[in-house]
Amino acid sequence: MSDVKAAFIGAGGNAHGHMERFAAVEGATIAAICDINEARAGEVAAEFGAEAYTDHHPMLDELDLDAVYVSVPPFAHTDAEILAAEKGCAVFVEKPVCLEMSKGLEILEAIESNGVLSSVGFQLRLLDPVNRAKAWLADKTVGMVSSHRWGGLPGTAWWRVMEQSGGQLVEQTIHQIDAIRYVTGDEVEEVYAQYALRTMQDVEGLTIPDTQAVLFKFKSGALGTISTSPMLTKGGGKGDIVFLLRDQVFELGFGGNKLAPETDEWLCADPEPTPNIDEVFVDAIRTQNQSLIPCSYREGLMSVDVVLAANKSAQSGKPDGSSAAQDGRT
Ligand SMILES: NC(=O)c1ccc[n+]([C@@H]2O[C@H](COP(=O)([O-])OP(=O)(O)OC[C@H]3O[C@@H](n4cnc5c(N)ncnc54)[C@H](O)[C@@H]3O)[C@@H](O)[C@H]2O)c1
Numbered sequence: 001m002s003d004v005k006a007a008f009i010g011a012g013g014n015a016h017g018h019m020e021r022f023a024a025v026e027g028a029t030i031a032a033i034c035d036i037n038e039a040r041a042g043e044v045a046a047e048f049g050a051e052a053y054t055d056h057h058p059m060l061d062e063l064d065l066d067a068v069y070v071s072v073p074p075f076a077h078t079d080a081e082i083l084a085a086e087k088g089c090a091v092f093v094e095k096p097v098c099l100e101m102s103k104g105l106e107i108l109e110a111i112e113s114n115g116v117l118s119s120v121g122f123q124l125r126l127l128d129p130v131n132r133a134k135a136w137l138a139d140k141t142v143g144m145v146s147s148h149r150w151g152g153l154p155g156t157a158w159w160r161v162m163e164q165s166g167g168q169l170v171e172q173t174i175h176q177i178d179a180i181r182y183v184t185g186d187e188v189e190e191v192y193a194q195y196a197l198r199t200m201q202d203v204e205g206l207t208i209p210d211t212q213a214v215l216f217k218f219k220s221g222a223l224g225t226i227s228t229s230p231m232l233t234k235g236g237g238k239g240d241i242v243f244l245l246r247d248q249v250f251e252l253g254f255g256g257n258k259l260a261p262e263t264d265e266w267l268c269a270d271p272e273p274t275p276n277i278d279e280v281f282v283d284a285i286r287t288q289n290q291s292l293i294p295c296s297y298r299e300g301l302m303s304v305d306v307v308l309a310a311n312k313s314a315q316s317g318k319p320d321g322s323s324a325a326q327d328g329r330t
Contacts, residue, residue: 093297153231
């Protein structure tokens with residue numbers, strides 16, 4: 001018997017992974033799939049035995065749903081989350097949850113005033129090494145954090161367009177920002193960013209920077225730097241989050257943490273398996289327990305706030321405050 005029915009808005013690569021995991025949970029059913037690309041909607045709906053839609057309005061009007069997933073490109077968040085929340089559905093929204101704070105705050109208000117569960121796809125929060133890092137750092141003073149995300153250029157056309165994706169920091173490297181916020185429990189108070197287009201001028205349709213350097217000041221007084229680039233189109237790269245403490249360097253690794261000089265065996269132990277984020281979402285719906293979900297919409301929006309502040313700083317050439325942290329919206 002099906003007791004949790006969901007619809008999906010956006011049926012791209014990422015949504016498909018959620019669909020597979022969601023549909024594998026006993027009692028969870030995908031009732032409908034909506035994508036503005038009619039062929040894609042039809043093909044994926046047929047795969048999951050669901051109804052196909054190309055507009056989420058009739059879908060949300062006609063169906064009785066428990067949950068709605070929204071996995072569309074960053075610029076395409078409009079009213080889907082709001083309408084779903086007004087219908088009392090739990091919402092799962094992919095990161096980055098918006099490209100404008102005003103839109104994100106409108107969605108947040110709909111979620112919170114309707115008292116519905118919310119989840120954002122920051123799955124790193126479920127990883128054992130991340131949670132071990134959080135526990136280990138809890139009683140320590142971080143001086144600095146340094147992070148890199150150097151990799152290749154995704155094939156998706158919207159990803160290369162600044163107005164559609166927000167650039168790599170917003171679209172991808174927000175995972176690192178969110179993980180740093182989560183493990184330290186600290187908030188970014190001020191951001192200073194410089195962006196450049198250095199090597200990828202020849203890539204057709206590309207309007208994002210290929211070189212982004214960001215300096216953060218946290219509420220605690222700790223400092224952080226992130227550099228991110230998609231210019232390694234032939235493979236290779238670097239992805240890390242390293243914390244500098246008095247007499248110790250702590251490297252958060254998604255496959256296991258490293259500490260130098262090594263003093264705590266458990267930091268390097270084999271990680272426990274990662275819980276399935278969609279199974280966690282279904283459990284939270286069944287028990288109506290938001291605390292099972294690692295990242296609420298509010299928390300996901302706070303990470304967006306930081307990366308959008310970086311974009312504003314890069315544009316103005318001046319430091320920018322991260323308003324979520326300043327308003328104490330925790
Ligand atoms: N959490 C993660 O690790 C993770 C991984 C990959 C992608 N994502 C996020 O998932 C989102 C989607 O990424 P993707 O890689 O699946 O992109 P994609 O381009 O493969 O798919 C997006 C789909 O949304 C559809 N779409 C666009 N506007 C729509 C609308 N208004 N209504 C319905 N459908 C619409 C498109 O036609 C397309 O099929 C992005 O925000 C991305 O950052 C998250």
